[in-house]
Structure formats: C-alpha cells, structure tokens
Amino acid sequence: MKVPARDLAGMSLGIELVLSVLVVGAFGRWVDQKLHTEPAFLLVGVLVGSAAGFRQILRYTERLDRLNREADAKRAKREGPPPDDGRPDA
Numbered sequence: 001m002k003v004p005a006r007d008l009a010g011m012s013l014g015i016e017l018v019l020s021v022l023v024v025g026a027f028g029r030w031v032d033q034k035l036h037t038e039p040a041f042l043l044v045g046v047l048v049g050s051a052a053g054f055r056q057i058l059r060y061t062e063r064l065d066r067l068n069r070e071a072d073a074k075r076a077k078r079e080g081p082p083p084d085d086g087r088p089d090a
Contacts, residue, residue: 013060017053024049 028045032038 009060010064013057016056017050020053020056021046021049024052 025042025045028041028043028048029038031041031045035041
C-alpha cells in the first residue's frame with residue numbers, strides 16, 4: 001500500500017512536536033545544571049520547544065489548506081460550473 005507523501009508529513013507532526021519539546025527542554029535542563037538556576041531554563045526550553053512544535057503544525061495546516069484550494073480550483077476548472085438546481089439563491 002502506497003501512502004502519499006502529504007499523509008506521511010501529517011503523521012510526523014506528533015513526533016516533531018514531542019521531539020522539539022524534549023530536545024529544547026533537555027538543553028534548558030543542561031543550562032540549568034551548569035548555571036544552578038533550576039528550573040528556569042528548563043521551563044523556558046519547554047515553552048520554546050512547544051512554540052516551535054505548534055509553529056510546525058500551523059505551517060503544515062496552512063500548506064495543506066493551500067494545496068486543497070489549488071486542487072479544488074483545478075477540479076472546478078476541469079468540471080466546469082456546478083449545475084443549476086432550479087432553486088433561487090438564498
């Protein structure tokens with residue numbers, strides 16, 4: 001079964017979110033240990049990692065929306081205008 005690349009990108013979003021939080025949070029913890037400032041940089045790292053992960057999700061959904069609009073426009077151009085069903089416009 002072949003999975004479209006667009007679907008694979010969507011499946012990786014959860015992994016990207018978790019990894020960004022873990023990696024940046026771990027870096028914040030490391031900085032805290034070096035500077036003896038626990039948990040300040042850990043919290044900053046978790047917040048920055050979360051923001052980065054959610055930014056990736058937002059970028060993916062915007063890209064997916066753009067691709068869907070382009071596909072709809074191509075389909076509408078190919079099929080022509082929708083048929084008139086005889087009802088007056090509301």
